[in-house]
Amino acid sequence: MPPKKKQEEAKKTLLGRPGNNLKIGIVGLPNVGKSSFFNTLSQTDLGKAANFPYATIDPEEARIPVPDPRFDWLCEVYKPASKVPAFLTCIDIAGLTAGASTGAGLGNAFLSHVRAVDGIFQCVRAFDDAEVIHVEGDVDPLRDMQIISTELRLKDIEWVEKELEKHKKNARSLGNVSLADKAKKEEAATVEKIYKILTEENKDVRKGTWTNKEIEVINSLTLLTAKPITYLVNLSERDFVRKKNKWLPKIKAWIDENNPGDSLIPFSVALEERLVTMSDEEKIEEAEKLGMGKINPSALGKITTAGYASLDLIRYFTCGPDEVRAWTIRKGLKAPQAAGVIHSDFENKFVCGEIMAFEDLKEFGSEAQVKANGKLRQQGKPYEVQDGDICYWKSGHAVAFLPTSGEPRGGFTLPYTSLTLHALTPASEGSPAHIYCQVDESDAVRLPAGGVGENGQIQEGLMGGMNGHGYGSSADGEDGEEEYAEMREVRLYVEAEKLQPLFSALSSCSALHASLLPSGEPSSFGFFPSNDDIDDGEGEWSDADEEDDGEQDGEGEGEGGEEGGAGRSIDPVSRFESLIDWGSVPKPLGWDEDAEEVAARVEDAPEP
Numbered sequence: 086m087p088p089k090k091k092q093e094e095a096k097k098t099l100l101g102r103p104g105n106n107l108k109i110g111i112v113g114l115p116n117v118g119k120s121s122f123f124n125t126l127s128q129t130d131l132g133k134a135a136n137f138p139y140a141t142i143d144p145e146e147a148r149i150p151v152p153d154p155r156f157d158w159l160c161e162v163y164k165p166a167s168k169v170p171a172f173l174t175c176i177d178i179a180g181l182t183a184g185a186s187t188g189a190g191l192g193n194a195f196l197s198h199v200r201a202v203d204g205i206f207q208c209v210r211a212f213d214d215a216e217v218i219h220v221e222g223d224v225d226p227l228r229d230m231q232i233i234s235t236e237l238r239l240k241d242i243e244w245v246e247k248e249l250e251k252h253k254k255n256a257r258s259l260g261n262v263s264l265a266d267k268a269k270k271e272e273a274a275t276v277e278k279i280y281k282i283l284t285e286e287n288k289d290v291r292k293g294t295w296t297n298k299e300i301e302v303i304n305s306l307t308l309l310t311a312k313p314i315t316y317l318v319n320l321s322e323r324d325f326v327r328k329k330n331k332w333l334p335k336i337k338a339w340i341d342e343n344n345p346g347d348s349l350i351p352f353s354v355a356l357e358e359r360l361v362t363m364s365d366e367e368k369i370e371e372a373e374k375l376g377m378g379k380i381n382p383s384a385l386g387k388i389t390t391a392g393y394a395s396l397d398l399i400r401y402f403t404c405g406p407d408e409v410r411a412w413t414i415r416k417g418l419k420a421p422q423a424a425g426v427i428h429s430d431f432e433n434k435f436v437c438g439e440i441m442a443f444e445d446l447k448e449f450g451s452e453a454q455v456k457a458n459g460k461l462r463q464q465g466k467p468y469e470v471q472d473g474d475i476c477y478w479k480s481g482h483a484v485a486f487l488p489t490s491g492e493p494r495g496g497f498t499l500p501y502t503s504l505t506l507h508a509l510t511p512a513s514e515g516s517p518a519h520i521y522c523q524v525d526e527s528d529a530v531r532l533p534a535g536g537v538g539e540n541g542q543i544q545e546g547l548m549g550g551m552n553g554h555g556y557g558s559s560a561d562g563e564d565g566e567e568e569y570a571e572m573r574e575v576r577l578y579v580e581a582e583k584l585q586p587l588f589s590a591l592s593s594c595s596a597l598h599a600s601l602l603p604s605g606e607p608s609s610f611g612f613f614p615s616n617d618d619i620d621d622g623e624g625e626w627s628d629a630d631e632e633d634d635g636e637q638d639g640e641g642e643g644e645g646g647e648e649g650g651a652g653r654s655i656d657p658v659s660r661f662e663s664l665i666d667w668g669s670v671p672k673p674l675g676w677d678e679d680a681e682e683v684a685a686r687v688e689d690a691p692e693p
């Protein structure tokens with residue numbers, strides 16, 4: 086018991102709005118270079134190797150690709166048709182003026198824009214240029230930082246005061262008994278604590294020490310000073326190149342004193358503006374000309390990477406010949422929710438993920454080698470996705486893990502390691518009995534060519550519209566055109582006499598979709614004997630890779646198997662067979678040559 090509790094406590098709730106679709110806002114006094122910085126960001130082609138669509142959502146909002154050498158490496162290796170890196174959504178916010186919290190300048194409108202973002206790039210002017218007017222008269226980054234810090238804190242104080250009032254009003258009606266009242270009191274205490282941090286301790290809310298419960302209260306208040314800040318110090322090109330500026334040490338000292346731990350990145354908008362139209366080679370040439378050495382002189386990649394990390398964002402990859410793509414998620418997300426950023430079906434019908442770490446793929450060189458070294462893992466719902474994971478999600482109503490060609494079980498092999506079973510259609514005129522399955526094509530390509538297992542016939546694209554039907558729908562809420570087509574439906578046609586071994590194999594699955602069951606079955610999970618019914622200690626998943634536990638005694642020994650035998654009260658094979666009138670199976674349209682033998686037998690079948 087105790088260790089479990091400890092573990093739960095170790096899991097810290099994250100500050101900030103929950104979700105994966107987080108935005109960072111560029112904040113600063115007027116005329117410090119925010120818009121120029123935003124423009125260079127939104128024009129930049131940070132993942133140059135990648136041919137991605139970066140989208141300017143509107144003039145003030147842009148999705149900026151976040152550079153990642155791992156992504157570049159994956160693109161090299163998979164050579165996919167489409168490459169989609171991770172993005173950071175950036176918003177250009179109008180300048181803030183002293184007194185904004187009381188309505189000066191754009192005042193509250195400005196602050197509501199800050200409230201709407203999840204993190205802050207604070208642009209600090211440290212360049213001298215008489216031509217560029219400073220609203221405060223002269224260049225003084227410390228004063229500017231103080232102004233912004235003060236305005237954000239004042240606004241938070243005002244906001245928290247209102248909240249305190251509300252709690253005080255309610256307090257009189259609260260008792261000591263009900264749990265709800267107790268929770269209200271706790272919440273009031275937290276609001277009190279937030280107030281003290283801001284007023285007495287003079288700290289930003291994110292610099293306080295909070296319990297998970299307190300963080301939930303903070304998150305519900307969307308406080309400005311709870312948002313992470315990355316300080317971007319805008320230098321003249323000359324100062325940036327020579328790495329010298331009289332303000333920098335002072336700015337660092339100010340941060341250490343006021344907001345210890347926040348990151349500081351010096352850059353030069355003036356230089357970035359010149360670099361933005363150059364190719365990578367030209368940028369390096371330019372750096373050499375400036376005496377900076379053989380480097381990419383731009384700081385934009387560093388900035389987006391820091392902003393992405395400040396929001397606790399990480400990425401996992403999906404890789405294949407069609408697409409290599411990075412998916413942005415919040416740190417700490419479990420597998421189903423992480424899969425859900427691709428498609429909500431992946432979350433709602435989550436089955437498992439086949440996951441390898443990027444480092445393992447890089448070390449072993451190929452997926453096959455990763456697998457051979459036992460580093461390709463099947464992960465279930467509790468798995469916390471790690472930065473750099475390469476994932477294949479499996480979803481569906483239920484998945485049957487069928488033996489692959491190397492490891493026959495119950496005498497049946499298929500060219501897929503897993504099938505999601507949707508429906509079993511009894512024979513009708515013009516069509517034999519078949520099972521609608523959903524297969525993950527990434528499974529198929531990993532297995533030997535040929536496609537058809539020893540005993541089954543898989544026909545794709547046979548019966549018109551419904552076969553080979555892409556399972557995709559909009560993958561990404563924002564740009565509805567991208568389809569996620571990795572999963573597809575196929576019909577699996579099976580010779581009558583081979584049906585029994587197939588069902589034997591299926592009988593080792595933990596669950597099947599309700600439509601596969603005889604009508605009147607109470608639940609899709611109750612069809613096969615549950616673990617409680619059978620005394621065989623079989624785990625929840627039956628997987629071809631799993632060690633045989635003795636129950637599959639027919640393994641590799643051809644037809645029939647012994648499933649449904651000793652210890653099982655239900656015989657799945659006869660149940661399935663009772664569903665189908667195999668005697669009336671006519672030759673299906675377009676039955677291909679591979680299936681000739683099958684077709685002949687089907688034709689020979691006696692008329693009903």
Ligand SMILES: Nc1ncnc2c1ncn2[C@@H]1O[C@H](COP(=O)(O)OP(=O)(O)OP(=O)(O)O)[C@@H](O)[C@H]1O
Pocket residue numbers: 113114115116117118119120121122179180181212214217319320321322353354355356
């Ligand atoms: N490092 C730099 N060196 C010299 N000039 C710069 C530098 N950075 C920005 N500028 C100049 O400062 C001026 C103001 O920049 P910009 O319009 O981007 O500021 P802003 O912060 O967006 O202002 P506002 O709050 O009014 O929208 C521009 O003329 C820009 O070219």
Ligand SMILES: [Mg+2]
Pocket residue numbers: 119120121178179180
């Ligand atoms: Mg601007």
